[in-house]
Amino acid sequence: METITGTAAGVPFTALPPAGVADGPAPLIVTWHMLDAPRTDAAFAAALPMNALPAWRVHLGMPMCGARMVDSRVDAAVQLAREDALLAFLAPIAQQAADEFPAALAALRDQLPVDDEPVGMLGASLGGAVALRVLTTRRIPVRAVALVNPAVRIRSAVERVGDFTGQPYRWTARAREAAGAWDFVARAHEFTAQPPLLLVSGERDHPEFRADAAELVGALRERYARPDEVELVAVPDLAHPLADEPGLEPAPQLPTARAVDGVLTRWFRGRLTD
Numbered sequence: 484m485e486t487i488t489g490t491a492a493g494v495p496f497t498a499l500p501p502a503g504v505a506d507g508p509a510p511l512i513v514t515w516h517m518l519d520a521p522r523t524d525a526a527f528a529a530a531l532p533m534n535a536l537p538a539w540r541v542h543l544g545m546p547m548c549g550a551r552m553v554d555s556r557v558d559a560a561v562q563l564a565r566e567d568a569l570l571a572f573l574a575p576i577a578q579q580a581a582d583e584f585p586a587a588l589a590a591l592r593d594q595l596p597v598d599d600e601p602v603g604m605l606g607a608s609l610g611g612a613v614a615l616r617v618l619t620t621r622r623i624p625v626r627a628v629a630l631v632n633p634a635v636r637i638r639s640a641v642e643r644v645g646d647f648t649g650q651p652y653r654w655t656a657r658a659r660e661a662a663g664a665w666d667f668v669a670r671a672h673e674f675t676a677q678p679p680l681l682l683v684s685g686e687r688d689h690p691e692f693r694a695d696a697a698e699l700v701g702a703l704r705e706r707y708a709r710p711d712e713v714e715l716v717a718v719p720d721l722a723h724p725l726a727d728e729p730g731l732e733p734a735p736q737l738p739t740a741r742a743v744d745g746v747l748t749r750w751f752r753g754r755l756t757d
Contacts, residue, residue: 488525491590494583495544495551497528498595501537508596510538510626510755512603513588515545515580515610517632519723520730523549527607529733530725530740531631533748538755539597543587545610546579547572549731561648568644569658573637574665577609581616585623601626601678603751607725609634612665619673627754629681629747632688632723635695637665643689643723668695671702679712681750683743685721692723714750718742 487498501509516527524544533540544550553559564572591597601624606614611633617623634640641662645652652658663669680703684696697715704710721739724730736744 486528487595489594491543491588491594492583492586494587494590495524495549496587496591497524497542498591499528499532499534499540499542501539502535503537506596508598510600510603511591511595511597512536512538512540512605512751513584513591514540514542514605515607515613516542516548517608517610517723517725518545518548518576519608519725520728521724521726521734522730523732525549525733526726526730530736531605531607531744531747532736533744533751535748536751536755538603538751539595541591541595543580543584545613546576546583548576564644565648565650567658568648568652569637569641569661573609573634573640573644574661577612577616577637577665580610580613581620584613584617588623603754604628605631605747606633607631608723609640611635612637612640612667615667616665618676618678619667619670621676625676625678627679627681627751629683629750630696631683631725631743631747632685632692632721633682633696634665634692635667635699636662636691638662639689639691639695642691668698668702671699671706674703674706677707677709677712679754681714681716681747683716683718683746685723685739686717686719687722689723716746718746
């Protein structure tokens, strides 16, 4: 079966078929890509295809990215980041992605032969914040969730956008309130469903992202009834991106992305058979 592209309730997607499943419904893993490379659903599918999994991997396109770029121009999104990195750029993208997911999931189940069991989720960088928001809303049953270099605290991502735009961020009371809503270390008590969680952290990722990741894992282990179901894996030589620039189209898999792909494949295979 070939790769399938389409839209689900207006959300663009790239779907990779399950390995070794000739017919009948298969488990579903949904992903949200990063804003760094790879920054589209098709490019993310090429970077982390997890081809050996007996599950559908449906890579969702994030708002303002790929087919949904503002005015079909990358520089339009950059302008929003310069206007307000948090309130006009990062938070609206992540919030819309989380809000549109239930309808997109229902549409995917109408379009693809996937089962009705709880879904697996994977999010990278800001896509990781989306996955964490879906977990805290508790609207969608989740089988397992994996995060790669996630934006555990959106404040850390704001600082990285400032490095890109060359403009220090001006924190206001409204911005601080918004950042608090996207601080998942502070919200660790809301992970009441306690699905198995894997956090993959690149040893060359931004220091604040690595620190936030370790704090989230520690906070969740304190609250999970089975702390060993929260895992932290460090990947040598992995910086924040998973692909070379520009990261818009599918590209050959980098060695570091291949290492991450192997970690995710092994981990999700274990969760799918539990």
